Amino acid sequence: MLKISKKADYALMALQHIASVQFGDVTPGRVVNTKEIAEEYNIPLELLAKVLQVLSKNGLIESHNGPKGGYLLARSARQITIAQILESIEGPLAITDCSHEKDGDYCMQREHCNIRTPLLKIQDSIYQLLNNMTLGDMMGGTPLITIQSPSAQGVER
Amino acid sequence: MLKISKKADYALMALQHIASVQFGDVTPGRVVNTKEIAEEYNIPLELLAKVLQVLSKNGLIESHNGPKGGYLLARSARQITIAQILESIEGPLAITDCSHEKDGDYCMQREHCNIRTPLLKIQDSIYQLLNNMTLGDMMGGTPLITIQSPSAQGVER
DNA sequence: TTTAGTGCGACCATATTGATCGGAGATCAT
């Protein structure tokens, strides 16, 4: 329950990978292409491609076309929050399907609903949690990219 | 995204209703039957029935058979956490489908997975959030049922 | 101009969830 989708999962992995390449490597300007990521993590290529496209459309990464093309973080890893990534792929965070009701509400039980307010509170808490953690933090645990060990992050390639 | 299922939603409503009847009413021992709840909140009767059955099997409520039967909270509202309710209906909290891997892991990307640890951390945080809020807290906000109007249940200020 | 790459939309397959049925047991009222 409360699972996040595989797509979102893939998005996180991909971003983390791109970030680590971009930050830790000796080749800071290097772009990362879809295939590289797909192979590294065993993600279906086509699916990952679509995920990356969405991320790029949402301004989290930049795409570079043509041969030798690939993706690049649009901004610093510390300025990309987990919430942004997740919401980019799946819609806005909605713990219950009537969280974000527009104008005419459609929830059958809204009238007598006794749990709406507390649920919204919970949702908000979760959101803050996700929005306070950045891509940078996610890498924090792993020996972060001191200017060293270029290969430490993905030995085979 | 991160939506909780309708069933869980129903469970919350039902429990909240039962709790409020049991605590606030002039008839503290009164049992609440499925039909009453279903009608009050416009929940499909059969579905709600099944939800309640599960809750009862998991020891959150007690069932009383026969005519004039119904359900009753198994313990105080302050001793039932949101996490317990949710996990009762949907499985254990698993933000990603490889959170609770038994022995032989099956996650294709586990080998090179770079996001497992941080995700588990997030999951844990969410769990604590849910586990620190009880049914009692959920009702806390609303001016709960002073000793009055048994039927006034859904007045909604 | 060729070629390796992304951009993008439509599409199918499968898993999860929501909802429904039908009968078996229990218990209260008469």
Add this chain to the structure above:
DNA sequence: ATGATCTCCGATCAATATGGTCGCACTAAA
């Protein structure tokens, strides 16, 4: 004691969301 209610529980069907696949247009480097 006997019938009428009501919960219990398993099996089943339908709707929806998700995961995954194709095919083609477009772009830029070599």
